[in-house]
Amino acid sequence: MRMVRLILRLILLLVVTGLSAESIPLQGVLDQLKATLQWNPETETGYLDLSGEGLGELGDRIIFSLGSPWMVVNYREKIRTQGVQRSEGNLLFPDETLEVINRYFELLALRRIQPRVAAVLIDPGHGGKDSGAIGNHQSKDGELNLLEKDLVLDVSKRLYQLxxxxxxxxxxxLTRHDDTYLKLEERTEIANNVNVGKHEAIIFVSIHANAAFNKGAKGYEVWVLPGDYRRNLIDTEELDEETRPIAPILNVLLEEEYSIESITLAKAVLEGFDSTxxxxxxxxxxxxxxxxxxxxAxxxxxxxxxxxxxxxxEAYLLADESYLQKLTSGIYTGIRSFVANFESTKGFTE
Ligand SMILES: [Zn+2]
Structure with missing residues (x-):
């Protein structure tokens, strides 16, 4: 029995590292997932019920049909796999199928215990010797000399209060509270070192003002990373040995998640600005x-x-305190709606 377990463990390791083992037989899969199978021979459909000791939670169910690449988790989430095959009357799971299932539940686990934004880091751009964009305008009342570093600090502090x-x-x-110069690396270092619980979320909001040669350009905008940009988000050192080989996959999934969340936040802030x-x-x-x-970050x-x-x-608007307050409440409304949405819909569990 010990030998069998050892062999199964070895198979599992090979599957996870993808070195060999193209498919593993049903019993190995059930052991690995700590699941039981109900098989409907008429529809050739399988119901994998997870015990909660391995992957997922007690009551989680994966449904699959022979020959179909789609598996359904808990009757609502569809995941695409290599399907399940049959050979000489036995069910075989391609290793890629198991890998997808594993990956899915890793993420589901994160989502289930990640229902809260624990920190908001506001980053007023520029500061100190770096004034950022400069706006010089003349009027009959004199000269307006607008510095990006000042007005973004003003808005950031208002936002901080709200x-x-x-x-x-x-x-x-706040990354800076006054007119101090901070390097970009220092800002992201602050962001990446904020102490939040392992599964709590933090959002990063950098605030800037714009300049253009085209004096006609005006308006607000929000920037996010390009959808195909890949960051290195997973610290492989922190993963256990069995998870380490799938770090690149986890990284892509996490990146996609951050990317979607960033876009959602960006949209919410734009809507906030629209209203103010x-x-x-x-x-x-x-x-x-x-x-x-x-x-x-x-x-x-x-x-x-x-x-x-x-x-x-726009420069005259940006020089006006009540306008800065409106911009601030636009951002504030956006963040609030993002947080409310994040904290109410993030988990899949009811
Ligand atoms: Zn700037």
């Missing part, structure tokens, strides 16, 4: 670029451009 009040139980953080300043300036939409701070992250300091009309 979020602090709304979420006393969450960590609300949408009548006076343009919504330039979501843009994609691999900005350093967005690229290096290992979490859902966005970069907000509040408006153009080089546009005369």
């Amino acid at each position: 979020l602090k009040k709304e979420y006393p139980e969450k960590q609300i953080l 300043v949408g009548d006076v300036t343009d919504n330039r939409g979501i843009r994609e670029e691999s900005w350093f701070v967005v690229r290096k 290992k979490m859902p992250s966005i970069l907000i451009e509040l408006g153009y300091v080089t546009n005369r009309e």
